């Protein structure tokens with residue numbers, strides 16, 4: 001489709017105007033001749049991002065990158081940033097963009113996928129800008145799971161995955177951070193005409209029908 005060709009087309013134009021070798025960070029995906037479709041998946045804590053991403057993967061074969069999962073994997077690896085990341089997650093704050101974008105970049109660069117779901121990122125305008133600079137791409141669409149706070153709190157407290165941040169104190173902090181830092185990102189994509197708001201209340205299947213409609217409009221449901 002024309003959407004899928006767009007980034008590659010842009011890159012070829014850019015390439016013809018410069019003799020410089022692109023930096024390793026910038027546009028790595030395009031250097032490999034790939035022009036993947038990228039969807040960011042946003043919504044407050046417990047809004048159902050991860051659950052719906054799993055459904056999208058099952059049905060349409062996207063590659064799912066959960067920023068939170070990548071950070072939790074990094075904690076478990078006991079690397080140089082493990083303690084720092086753990087402390088930030090416990091406080092419901094946002095890990096420095098440098099760390100998160102690097103983890104996402106590593107996954108994207110080592111994948112041959114042409115369809116990525118980036119779940120729970122960008123969580124701030126700083127995150128968003130860092131992604132644009134480092135990856136050299138913007139999302140094609142942004143799915144926003146819109147859910148009332150009481151419902152999000154209820155779901156997170158029932159999640160039962162042993163997460164250090166699924167307690168009432170941290171949830172309150174995360175909701176504040178969501179409103180202060182993530183809503184501006186959502187507004188940004190709304191103004192750009194890339195935002196698709198999904199009513200995140202209802203059964204998992206009811207919500208997935210709305211997601212399906214958005215993906216169908218982008219011709220992403222065939223393979």
Ligand SMILES: Nc1ncnc2c1ncn2[C@@H]1O[C@H](COP(=O)(O)OP(=O)(O)O)[C@@H](O)[C@H]1O
Nearest residue numbers: 045046047048049050051155158159202203204
């Ligand atoms: N539509 C839904 N109705 C009720 N519970 C849900 C729904 N979707 C997800 N959940 C549950 O709510 C919790 C949070 O969902 P999750 O997908 O982890 O959200 P997020 O990734 O946005 O934090 C999980 O325990 C999940 O099973």
Ligand SMILES: O=c1ccn([C@@H]2O[C@H](COP(=O)(O)OP(=O)(O)O)[C@@H](O)[C@H]2O)c(=O)[nH]1
Nearest residue numbers: 045046067068088089092093094095120121
């Ligand atoms: O890009 C990201 C994604 C997650 N987080 C941290 O990881 C936590 C859990 O994120 P996740 O997306 O897993 O939570 P969810 O919204 O799915 O409940 C967040 O509260 C943040 O502290 C972060 O700093 N940057």
Ligand SMILES: [Mg+2]
Nearest residue numbers: 049050068120
């Ligand atoms: Mg999640």
